[in-house]
Amino acid sequence: MSYHPFLPPQPSDFAIGAMLGRRPPFLSAVGCGKPILEQLVGAGESNTELPSRGLDVPAPSSHPQPRGTAEHEVEFEDDPVVHLESTELWGQFHKIGTEMVITKSGRRMFPPFKVRCTGFDKKARYILLMDIVAADNCRYKFHNSRWMVAGKSDPEMPKRMYIHPDSPATGEQWMSKIVNFHKLKLTNNISDKHGFTILNSMHKYQPRFHIVRANDILKLPYSTFKTYVFPETEFIAVTAYQNDKITQLKIDNNPFAKGFRDTGNGRREKRSEIEHLKPVLQLKVKDVEQKKDSGSSDDSSCDPANYFLQVPTVATSTSKDPCESDTDSDGEAKRLTHPSEVKSREMSTTSRQPKEQPDETLQREATNGTERQTRAKAWGVQKSLLNVHNSVLCPEHFKTTLDDGGDRPLTNTHAHPYCLPTSTFVGQQIMSNIRGSTRFMPSQSHFNFIGSVPFMAAGVLSPWSTNLPADRERCSDSGAIAASNQEFMGQLEFPLRFQQHGPISQACSLEPSSVGLIISQFFPYNYMIAPTHGPHIPAASYRPRCRPYTVPVGLLDRGTARTDAYHSKFGVDVKGSSVVTVPVSVVVDSKLEIGGGPASPTSRPT
DNA sequence: TCTCTCACTTC
DNA sequence: TGAAGTGAGAG
DSSP states (O other): OOOOTTSOOOGGGHHHHHHHTSOOTTSOSTTOOOOHHHHHHHSSOTTOOOOGGGTOOOOGGGSOOOOOOHHHHHHOOOOOEEEESOHHHHHHHHHHOOEEEOBTTOEEOSSOOEEEEEOOOSSSEEEEEEEEEEEEEEEEEEETTEEEEEEEOOOOOOOBEEEOTTOSEEHHHHHHSEEEOTTOEEEOOTTOOSOOEEOOTTEEEEEEEEEEEOSOGGGGGGSOEEEEEOGGGOEEEESSOOOHHHHHHHHHHOGGGGGGOTTTTOHHHHHHHHHHHHHHHHHHHHHHHHHHHTTOOOHHHHOHHHHHHHSOOOOOTTOOOTTSOOOOTTOHHHHHTOHHHHHHHHHHHHHHGGGSOHHHHHHHHHHHHHHHHHHHHHTTOTHHHHTOOOOOOOTTTTTTTTOOSSSOOTHHHHTOOEEOOOOOOOHHHHHHHOOOOOSSOOOHHHHHTTTTSOOOOTTOOOTTTTTHHHHHHHTOSHHHHHHHHHHHHHHTOOOOEEOOOOOOSSOOOBOIIIIIHHHHHHOSSBOOOOTTOOTTSOGGGBOTTOOOEEOOSOSGGGTTSOSOOBOOOTTSOOBOOOOBOOOOSEEEOSSOOSOOSTTOTTOOOO
16 A cells, blocks of 8 residues: 555544644544554554553554555565664653753754664665654643643744765664764754754654665655654653753753752752852851951951851752762763663652652642743743643643553563554656646656756745745634645645755755755755765765755645554564655764764764 | 853763 | 853843
8 A cells, every 4th residue: 555645645644644743633632642652553543452551562464564565565675673772761751741952053852862773684775864743733831730732833844854874874784883863953943054853842743763775865755765653752842941850850861961960060059059159158248348347357257168058058849869979970871771770760760759749749830830920921921821722631641652551661662663654655656646736846857857957046935944934924823724734735736945055064965956856846854965975975966065955844744644553562673664755855964873884984883 | 932141061 | 172062040
């Protein structure tokens, strides 16, 4: 069975659509906390059993074979299995409700997205990619210590797909290392020119991992995609942390935030101490001055240490047990590769909590909420609060994905990706399926003349990129957004835009005259390819300051994917069998992360 | 809600 | 040594 990302969704597309940005009918406001897995297999496949406690898995035979066309059956002789690393850590975050900070200058994800791959054909070459798609069509707010739906989502940001900088590499190389996507950066800057992944704040997202068997990035648009989703990596993008527990978890686990750990000598304590010291110091200085004026002095009173001793201990809302030593200076590598340590940390974290009564917690959190509102009022942004629906998302919605609510650690099942069966996407299909485009209508000739299409640089307008604010305005209400989406789907228009040239730190784009032009017209992503990649792409094809191609909304994410996701039995990694299409604008690092292999001379060990 | 600066960290 | 990655906090 195959589908095309630009064709109207099929009835069975609901579940994946939920994850890919299309609002699923069962994921509406109240009580929408169905497990993602349930969403995945429940909507379109009514006869599909849900994995009870993560153990029972629908037999693959009960699902339509998610492979692509027959020709791809032949093409794919491998059987990739993907395992998410740091599942313990992801699980800890997921239980609370993972938040990822997005900034204008770009922020990394933490926990980092890392996978371990097996089942590759050792000799074949693969391209590994990652993208982040909207998990639903909702905007959220953090209210009363919970994430709640706060209305319809804002218009989608331009989609970008991140190609792992080692791509393409042989299966042997990929399998020899943990594939790390920590260089991927998140931003809320819609006009970002670095190739960062652009997200909307206060929206929920789901990272996806893709495997493409191809020996050349230029072949991406014609290649078969195998897509993997790890529900525990779902997160809400924020410009500032909302949940103190997430903040503390990040501080506890991210080496770069070590300075904020209570047990360290970090700035948090120092700054707090200084803040508390200020009045004391001022008084003391005053006192000293007065004494000086009176002709006397007190050396001891001039010793800052004495002032320090007079300052009460600073307590934070998420204070840790002072007895807990800070032995995590080894960095994330060690931390993330020792689940037992992570687990013990989790227990340690838990052990800190009992000192605080639930009521106190609620009271404190409510107070925090009040403080936030007060602050919001002060800054005159209360209107956003007045405009929410207050629809309550299942309070445990983050927890429900794979957690059966029992004692089973999230890790047990979180390691298993859920393949997203999709379909095969080839150029001819595009040709036969696209209709009604009025702008940059792809034609067969585009394919025939790949490589000879003139370079069309900056300046081509698109309502999906720089015009997005206008679109946002037009879609100021949910109906308009839906209408907008519908309009886009209905017209099947493929506006194209080549962004202006600009500095690119995270990635560079491919010279559009080769294949980018074609790609940019068909795929709702930016295609950004690193200039430093191996011998597979002629150096002449790269233009370091070249632009990514911004193409609008994720059509794939608008209901074109199929729903019959499935996963393997508990304890067994899921085999990739989804075949998506459509990459699109792909972002690639200029630095390599997995590596050391012969085909990746510039790579370095993780 | 968001942006910016700061002091701290890792690498 | 310095670039880059952190959350806190002010605005």
